[in-house]
Amino acid sequence: MADTSSIMKLREQTGAGILECRNALDEVKGDFGKALEIIKKKGIAKAAKKEQRMTAEGRIGTYIHTNGKLGVMVELNCETDFVAKNEVFLQLLKDICMQVAATKPLAVRREDIPGHLIEEQKKIFNEEAKGKPVNILEKIISGKMDNFYKEKCLLEQSFIKDDTQTIQDLLVANIAKIGENIKINRFVRFEVGEC
Template sequence: MAITAAMVKELRTKTGAGMMDCKKALTESNGDMEKAVDLLREHGLAAAAKKADRIAAEGLVYSYIHGNGRIGVLVEVNCETDFVAQTDNFKALCKDIAMQIAAAKPAYLKREEVPAEVLEHEKEVLRQQALNEGKPEKIVEKMIVGRIEKFYKENCLLDQEFIKDSDKTVQQVVTEAVAKIGEKIDIRRYTRYELGEGLEKRNDDFVSEVMAQAK
């Protein structure tokens, strides 16, 4: 059965689970809405979404320094209690997020933080690219929508592919952690430092280096 955007939206409204999780549940249940709800509940994702309105004011400011001292990350990850903040599971999540930032260099935390002028500039560049490729104007706008999604996935931390599992986004990893840990978790802010950033220097494959340390 074809899974429509309307079906995904309905399931998301019912459960509060993420869009990709809803689509996956509907696919697995062959479009059966009630079975999809049960699948999300079984995985703890519906319950995790219900924690979204709770206050998360505890947590950690986690620091990660790449092994050769060329990259440093500070990230604030919030949870609801200091007890959870000191658990191994929460610290492991903080480390994974910090390593993600070090390796993938996201420009923004989430898509809502992308400035309107940046988004409009990107759309115009993409529009001209599509026209230069000889695409008909009537489909250019549809192409731009798809390419802007790619922009979000490359530049927004929560939309990025998780470096340890490309089948998941960082947001999905956080959502799964909420279900496992039992508290609301937010990535609040981060700063990434790169030695000599802005100066002329050789290019390094930092993703490979960071992943090598993660093994």
């Protein structure tokens, strides 16, 4: 039988119900790490079911750095206006604004990065890998492009408050907590002196 402190800790980290947390801990005989994985997998399944739902509501969040030289606006969408006013949703929006301010992503997802930038990056990586055997050249460039996407695509970035999860993981966890589909629609980042 799972102890109360582990149940509450698991609930706090995942947003899952008490019964779901207790059952996960019981299933793995109290192993917190394994229980966390079970809850995460269930959250991913819940999020996948909600993925096709329309997200026509939401909020615009902003972040202005204390020196006044950096600002961010993010549009975070959800299914209902009720959820858009929810504390969990608003905290997620705030976290995403801070993420954009801190990490300078180029786009929300891979497909949003302009093709000419991708081609430019591939040329740079091709130059760097010049002289390598042809059979591994493609793997090198593919690996470097994956790293580029992890750095420049918001959903693939490591979350600044917890580098064990990506922004996509954070989104999925919040979809499971809230029970509605949530999408990062767009963002803009302004910094004095940058075009």
